[in-house]
Amino acid sequence: MLTVVDLEQARSIPLERFGGSCANRKRVVSLDGALGKVLARDIVSEEGVPPFDRSTMDGFAVRAADTFGCSEALPAILTLVGEVEMGVAPDAACSSGTCMRILTGGQVPQGADAVVMLEQCEEYGDGTVGIMRAVAPGDNMVFKNDDVKPGEPVLRAGVGIAPHHIGSLASMGITECEVLDDVSVAVISTGDEIVDEFRKPVGAQMRDVNAPMLAAAVRACGARPVRYPIVPDEYDALLSAVRRALEECDMVLVSGGSSAGQRDNTARVLSELGELLYHGVAIKPGKPTMCAAVREKPAFGLPGHPVAAYFMFLEVVRPLLARMCGAGDAGGRVRRATLREGIPSNHGRAEFVAVRFEGEPDCASRLKGGQGAEPHSEGASGKASRGAFDEDGREAFASPVRSKSGLISSLAAADGYIVIGRNTEGASAGQRVDVRLFS
Amino acid sequence: MLTVVDLEQARSIPLERFGGSCANRKRVVSLDGALGKVLARDIVSEEGVPPFDRSTMDGFAVRAADTFGCSEALPAILTLVGEVEMGVAPDAACSSGTCMRILTGGQVPQGADAVVMLEQCEEYGDGTVGIMRAVAPGDNMVFKNDDVKPGEPVLRAGVGIAPHHIGSLASMGITECEVLDDVSVAVISTGDEIVDEFRKPVGAQMRDVNAPMLAAAVRACGARPVRYPIVPDEYDALLSAVRRALEECDMVLVSGGSSAGQRDNTARVLSELGELLYHGVAIKPGKPTMCAAVREKPAFGLPGHPVAAYFMFLEVVRPLLARMCGAGDAGGRVRRATLREGIPSNHGRAEFVAVRFEGEPDCASRLKGGQGAEPHSEGASGKASRGAFDEDGREAFASPVRSKSGLISSLAAADGYIVIGRNTEGASAGQRVDVRLFS
Numbered sequence: 001m002l003t004v005v006d007l008e009q010a011r012s013i014p015l016e017r018f019g020g021s022c023a024n025r026k027r028v029v030s031l032d033g034a035l036g037k038v039l040a041r042d043i044v045s046e047e048g049v050p051p052f053d054r055s056t057m058d059g060f061a062v063r064a065a066d067t068f069g070c071s072e073a074l075p076a077i078l079t080l081v082g083e084v085e086m087g088v089a090p091d092a093a094c095s096s097g098t099c100m101r102i103l104t105g106g107q108v109p110q111g112a113d114a115v116v117m118l119e120q121c122e123e124y125g126d127g128t129v130g131i132m133r134a135v136a137p138g139d140n141m142v143f144k145n146d147d148v149k150p151g152e153p154v155l156r157a158g159v160g161i162a163p164h165h166i167g168s169l170a171s172m173g174i175t176e177c178e179v180l181d182d183v184s185v186a187v188i189s190t191g192d193e194i195v196d197e198f199r200k201p202v203g204a205q206m207r208d209v210n211a212p213m214l215a216a217a218v219r220a221c222g223a224r225p226v227r228y229p230i231v232p233d234e235y236d237a238l239l240s241a242v243r244r245a246l247e248e249c250d251m252v253l254v255s256g257g258s259s260a261g262q263r264d265n266t267a268r269v270l271s272e273l274g275e276l277l278y279h280g281v282a283i284k285p286g287k288p289t290m291c292a293a294v295r296e297k298p299a300f301g302l303p304g305h306p307v308a309a310y311f312m313f314l315e316v317v318r319p320l321l322a323r324m325c326g327a328g329d330a331g332g333r334v335r336r337a338t339l340r341e342g343i344p345s346n347h348g349r350a351e352f353v354a355v356r357f358e359g360e361p362d363c364a365s366r367l368k369g370g371q372g373a374e375p376h377s378e379g380a381s382g383k384a385s386r387g388a389f390d391e392d393g394r395e396a397f398a399s400p401v402r403s404k405s406g407l408i409s410s411l412a413a414a415d416g417y418i419v420i421g422r423n424t425e426g427a428s429a430g431q432r433v434d435v436r437l438f439s
Numbered sequence: 440m441l442t443v444v445d446l447e448q449a450r451s452i453p454l455e456r457f458g459g460s461c462a463n464r465k466r467v468v469s470l471d472g473a474l475g476k477v478l479a480r481d482i483v484s485e486e487g488v489p490p491f492d493r494s495t496m497d498g499f500a501v502r503a504a505d506t507f508g509c510s511e512a513l514p515a516i517l518t519l520v521g522e523v524e525m526g527v528a529p530d531a532a533c534s535s536g537t538c539m540r541i542l543t544g545g546q547v548p549q550g551a552d553a554v555v556m557l558e559q560c561e562e563y564g565d566g567t568v569g570i571m572r573a574v575a576p577g578d579n580m581v582f583k584n585d586d587v588k589p590g591e592p593v594l595r596a597g598v599g600i601a602p603h604h605i606g607s608l609a610s611m612g613i614t615e616c617e618v619l620d621d622v623s624v625a626v627i628s629t630g631d632e633i634v635d636e637f638r639k640p641v642g643a644q645m646r647d648v649n650a651p652m653l654a655a656a657v658r659a660c661g662a663r664p665v666r667y668p669i670v671p672d673e674y675d676a677l678l679s680a681v682r683r684a685l686e687e688c689d690m691v692l693v694s695g696g697s698s699a700g701q702r703d704n705t706a707r708v709l710s711e712l713g714e715l716l717y718h719g720v721a722i723k724p725g726k727p728t729m730c731a732a733v734r735e736k737p738a739f740g741l742p743g744h745p746v747a748a749y750f751m752f753l754e755v756v757r758p759l760l761a762r763m764c765g766a767g768d769a770g771g772r773v774r775r776a777t778l779r780e781g782i783p784s785n786h787g788r789a790e791f792v793a794v795r796f797e798g799e800p801d802c803a804s805r806l807k808g809g810q811g812a813e814p815h816s817e818g819a820s821g822k823a824s825r826g827a828f829d830e831d832g833r834e835a836f837a838s839p840v841r842s843k844s845g846l847i848s849s850l851a852a853a854d855g856y857i858v859i860g861r862n863t864e865g866a867s868a869g870q871r872v873d874v875r876l877f878s
Contacts, residue, residue: 087631162877164745164847166655167648167847170636170647310603407586411607
């Protein structure tokens with residue numbers, strides 16, 4: 001029953017079971033709200049873009065053939081038959097031997113097939129224009145439908161909508177589009193002693209940390225959190241809350257249950273409703289983490305301890321959630337750094353250790369130019385005085401964040417965390433590590 | 440008057456002039472809406488966390504001194520005086536020789552100063568408990584205020600609020616906080632021929648691409664776009680629109696004006712209202728870009744051509760906007776790749792070239808495991824068959840995206856772009872380049 005897995009399995013098992021985008025629901029959003037959403041179906045333009053032959057220069061619209069062979073020494077002399085007004089179809093056409101004045105973006109008049117740049121023309125003031133440079137058909141203009149032909153697919157389903165896609169849709173007059181609905185994640189806290197953050201705890205009650213924190217973490221992945229009322233430590237209450245959440249959401253996170261009895265409730269409920277894929281992860285903190293498949297939806301039991309719940313969310317839930325949101329594997333940012341101090345560890349299981357970059361919580365400015373590399377005396381072996389360089393070429397050092405209580409506020413001093421493997425005796429000063437950043 | 444700068448100057452001049460966070464306005468948000476905002480003032484807790492001595496294990500609360508010297512062979516025998524109910528202050532205290540049953544998260548009763556884990560105790564069923572392992576004071580519990588002392592600063596102004604900060608605030612019962620207001624950016628399109636995307640163009644009108652696209656790009660930076668009505672090509676109309684926008688917003692973007700006359704209007708208006716810092720950038724496309732300081736607010740004139748406007752936004756406006764939003768320099772993601780084909784360029788000015796990764800728009804899966812490295816025949820010199828590796832160790836190839844019109848929909852086939860320097864003759868097949876990703 002108690003299937004303990006290691007951290008890598010805890011991440012890969014749900015990815016394999018539920019991998020791929022789950023969001024079958026679609027919804028229509030206005031262009032204004034489409035940024036970052038995933039397009040649910042191909043976009044086919046009903047119109048051509050541009051809808052008319054369009055000048056890309058200020059100058060004169062001409063028949064290219066009229067300019068062949070001309071030069072500064074021997075300009076082609078054309079009769080000016082009018083001016084194209086911006087935004088209005090030309091009121092004249094160009095027959096052989098004539099031209100019209102035109103600005104960038106203006107409609108090239110019928111009969112004309114090229115534009116000569118202003119700098120290569122001379123107006124003589126008598127109703128004629130001298131053309132000093134020959135142009136080929138199509139020069140300095142864009143033909144109708146060159147950008148998009150009517151009926152042609154412009155954007156494919158599955159595209160993550162970026163600003164230039166929004167520009168493209170706007171150019172076709174498409175002001176709303178069908179996108180994958182946000183993945184919804186139920187966030188449920190359990191515990192007789194827990195009250196929500198809007199209530200003043202009495203007696204030995206504690207405020208719920210996990211639900212507001214995990215809801216924000218879900219939102220940071222691009223998914224939509226749905227918070228449910230706090231569930232007391234009763235099997236039936238938890239069963240009905242989780243059952244309802246699974247009907248309403250794409251994923252369920254149950255947290256809390258720090259005591260053995262509470263944890264058992266979560267495991268019993270998930271087993272009752274579906275299949276427990278694992279129960280327990282060999283890492284500290286984070287052991288009481290479990291994952292279940294309930295009617296092909298993922299349900300996680302996370303530790304009650306907020307720091308443990310946060311680490312396990314980032315390491316185990318986030319990769320799956322990112323993939324369900326269509327965002328690739330989005331494992332979070334990593335920065336390579338050199339440890340200033342050794343971190344002993346001999347627990348026989350892997351360990352999360354919060355670290356900060358040398359100096360201050362946000363080290364970016366200090367580390368620039370290698371200023372973070374002043375040798376400090378902590379690096380017992382002296383090896384730490386030559387640091388790792390991250391992808392931006394900045395030298396980075398990291399130190400563990402010590403905390404007696406290990407409670408959530410202790411993370412305020414940390415920039416991220418490292419994972420110390422289960423079969424090591426900790427990490428030593430001077431060792432290069434991958435720091436997983438909180439943001 | 441026409442001060443042309445290169446791309447690097449176009450980026451650095453506004454950064455130096457306006458660098459640093461500009462958002463002096465503050466607003467109060469609920470905890471639920473605080474994710475990603477920048478804290479405007481230090482958070483000082485009024486309460487201590489935890490508010491009482493709290494057990495971190497299931498077991499028995501004891502006086503540590505009563506356990507000194509005990510062992511499995513010689514347990515300390517303590518009298519069970521009750522059980523701590525979760526969420527409720529204990530109804531008894533521990534005097535010498537007594538213990539109370541307690542769960543993780545329960546309040547340690549008065550008199551007790553440690554908790555012995557359940558596994559190290561044995562209940563004899565006669566009202567006594569045998570303790571098999573000695574504990575020190577403080578073992579398996581957290582003392583009142585260990586995490587946060589009343590009056591102690593917990594989070595500092597300037598912090599970008601991450602999920603664990605929200606958890607920390609919730610633990611203190613802080614359900615709203617003061618954050619820097621979003622940086623607001625006015626987005627103004629100009630042009631007699633332009634109509635907004637909700638209207639059907641008539642005659643030779645075109646739909647506005649830039650305003651919806653730039654508004655989305657502003658939003659992607661974490662700032663708040665404010666769209667203004669389209670301004671016709673009249674000096675007075677543009678002057679009053681820009682003046683109003685500068686009063687209402689932190690930054691102004693004017694785009695459009697593809698024709699020389701329109702561009703002049705923007706430059707004249709910005710000169711009239713403030714100081715033009717540069718006028719023209721030596722890059723193609725993107726030359727008609729300008730930057731002005733108007734009462735210490737930045738105002739940019741961007742090209743009317745949507746592709747040019749987008750590139751210049753990403754390269755010139757985004758770094759400043761990211762810094763104004765307190766997000767560091769956030770220059771966008773870059774992936775190193777090897778060019779499949781040469782790109783000729785001899786314009787005497789730098790050039791943006793849209794590229795896609797080999798195979799398909801999102802190459803991540805194809806490139807995994809080096810599958811993108813099958814030798815193709817395009818690499819004229821054969822050098823392209825050994826590719827660059829990006830930061831994830833994936834081998835990446837890029838090809839230019841050809842487009843006759845260069846209009847905005849052509850970017851749908853691109854993953855990003857490269858910048859070809861002004862003093863080169865283009866880029867050659869097999870050359871390693873930094874691809875700046877669109878998203």
